[in-house]
Amino acid sequence: MKVLSVSSEIFPLIKTGGLADVAGALPLAMGTHGIEMRSLLPGYPAVMHKVGKTKKVATIASLFGEKANILSVKYGGLDLLILDVPAFYRRDGGPYTDALGKDHADNWKRFAALSLAAAEIAGGLIPSFKPDLVHAHDWQAAMTPVYMRYRSAPEIPSVITVHNIAFQGQFGPHIFGELNLPPEAFAMEAIEYYGDIGFLKGGLQMASAITTVSPSYAREILTPEFGMGLQGVIGARFAHVSGIVNGIDTAIWDPQNDPAVATPYSSKQLNKRVSSRYAIERHFALDSDEGPIFCVISRLTWQKGMDLLMETVDDIVAQGGKLVVLGSGDQSLESGLLNAAARHQGRIGVHIGYDEPLSHLMQAGSDAILIPSRFEPCGLTQLYALRYGCIPVVAHTGGLADTVIDANEAALAAGVATGFQFASITGYGLRQTLARVFAVWGNKSIWTQMQKNGMKSDVSWDKSAASYASLYSRLISKGN
Numbered sequence: 001m002k003v004l005s006v007s008s009e010i011f012p013l014i015k016t017g018g019l020a021d022v023a024g025a026l027p028l029a030m031g032t033h034g035i036e037m038r039s040l041l042p043g044y045p046a047v048m049h050k051v052g053k054t055k056k057v058a059t060i061a062s063l064f065g066e067k068a069n070i071l072s073v074k075y076g077g078l079d080l081l082i083l084d085v086p087a088f089y090r091r092d093g094g095p096y097t098d099a100l101g102k103d104h105a106d107n108w109k110r111f112a113a114l115s116l117a118a119a120e121i122a123g124g125l126i127p128s129f130k131p132d133l134v135h136a137h138d139w140q141a142a143m144t145p146v147y148m149r150y151r152s153a154p155e156i157p158s159v160i161t162v163h164n165i166a167f168q169g170q171f172g173p174h175i176f177g178e179l180n181l182p183p184e185a186f187a188m189e190a191i192e193y194y195g196d197i198g199f200l201k202g203g204l205q206m207a208s209a210i211t212t213v214s215p216s217y218a219r220e221i222l223t224p225e226f227g228m229g230l231q232g233v234i235g236a237r238f239a240h241v242s243g244i245v246n247g248i249d250t251a252i253w254d255p256q257n258d259p260a261v262a263t264p265y266s267s268k269q270l271n272k273r274v275s276s277r278y279a280i281e282r283h284f285a286l287d288s289d290e291g292p293i294f295c296v297i298s299r300l301t302w303q304k305g306m307d308l309l310m311e312t313v314d315d316i317v318a319q320g321g322k323l324v325v326l327g328s329g330d331q332s333l334e335s336g337l338l339n340a341a342a343r344h345q346g347r348i349g350v351h352i353g354y355d356e357p358l359s360h361l362m363q364a365g366s367d368a369i370l371i372p373s374r375f376e377p378c379g380l381t382q383l384y385a386l387r388y389g390c391i392p393v394v395a396h397t398g399g400l401a402d403t404v405i406d407a408n409e410a411a412l413a414a415g416v417a418t419g420f421q422f423a424s425i426t427g428y429g430l431r432q433t434l435a436r437v438f439a440v441w442g443n444k445s446i447w448t449q450m451q452k453n454g455m456k457s458d459v460s461w462d463k464s465a466a467s468y469a470s471l472y473s474r475l476i477s478k479g480n
């Protein structure tokens with residue numbers, strides 16, 4: 001089976017969040033199911049620089065007025081197709097923003113182009129790779145099923161995966177004339193969205209199947225609170241919606257073999273975590289004492305509940321805990337956390353920025369990770385934490401609810417707890433849960449048991465890859 005995956009970021013080439021991790025890990029996991037997955041992504045400067053020599057496999061003479069080359073290259077086990085359109089993608093800044101962090105004004109065109117190129121590949125642009133199915137990720141690739149339907153490959157099934165419904169790719173109606181679509185596409189059953197154009201909306205309407213990254217999130221996005229305006233569209237297509245929890249790359253995230261960890265360890269050598277703990281204390285200039293170290297590795301945003309964290313920092317310190325934060329995002333949250341660190345020198349450390357090795361070290365040396373997200377489609381940091389014996393303390397929402405077993409009485413009695421959940425996603429709810437965390441921290445044998453339970457849980461791609469493989473097979477045998 002040949003599958004084309006389409007996404008705007010892919011680890012380890014370019015990453016702003018969990019989407020990249022999934023897009024980078026899924027193709028490798030699908031290989032074991034006999035699926036040849038090739039991944040289309042834009043040729044950003046970082047990508048072009050890292051991949052080295054490429055081979056041109058196709059050209060589109062005019063893609064939104066620009067000549068586009070499709071370049072093929074293998075990179076770290078990934079079979080990549082790079083959409084090289086210098087005018088669209090060879091820019092400073094991130095994949096979506098300029099060097100000052102502002103969205104590019106022509107993002108609609110940049111990602112409509114990605115989708116249109118994907119649809120052309122689905123339609124046979126590359127003779128040696130004619131996909132049986134196309135898998136598009138998030139709004140940036142969401143127009144792929146739309147272009148397939150109207151332009152190139154209506155017979156080939158497509159899957160769209162929603163990693164976060166908060167990002168929808170909504171643009172003014174004035175762009176419609178430039179999208180290369182027939183007039184009937186500007187309709188409620190297609191891409192029209194409250195008078196505007198909705199890329200994700202269009203993809204949800206046209207894809208053969210919709211997946212999201214956890215069963216709980218699949219249910220949540222049917223409600224106005226989580227659906228962010230798209231709950232009706234999802235509801236109307238409910239029979240085609242499913243939730244498949246993400247896995248993690250257990251080779252990259254392996255405490256026994258991770259260059260970023262101070263001393264490698266297994267679940268039988270938890271005492272070796274202490275060297276990573278010391279390394280964290282040095283990095284963040286923390287006191288060296290026995291109190292639990294809580295970590296946060298996150299975008300610093302409202303979605304991630306970072307304002308709730310701020311309401312809790314004094315409490316953590318008062319109870320003898322320490323807190324280390326790695327992240328960047330909203331300026332007010334960044335400065336609020338830096339202020340907290342200044343107020344609590346030796347107890348709170350904040351590192352503003354993005355640092356992949358440090359994130360590994362923090363998982364290896366912290367005792368618990370705090371994830372107070374208001375919504376969380378899947379979440380990856382709790383999965384890394386489980387694998388590293390760092391106990392997740394999470395909001396009861398989306399994938400967090402699906403992957404962490406709360407240390408309630410029943411779970412403790414059965415010896416299966418892996419973390420802590422709180423249902424009231426408020427500062428008060430988090431503080432109440434922290435009281436439970438400190439209580440268990442006082443009982444080392446339960447704490448250690450929970451660490452071991454977490455490290456034993458299956459967070460690999462095995463189960464999820466099997467679910468995607470069976471979804472693909474079903475769709476292909478049914479035909480679109």
Ligand code: ADP
Pocket residue numbers: 016017018019021164297298299326327328353354355356359378379380381382
């Ligand atoms: P989201 O995709 O919503 O940001 P996820 O939990 O799904 O959240 O994925 C976030 C990913 O980004 C994880 O791999 C996490 O380790 C990583 N991450 C987030 N912030 C940072 C940071 N400042 N430095 C290093 N890695 C980070």
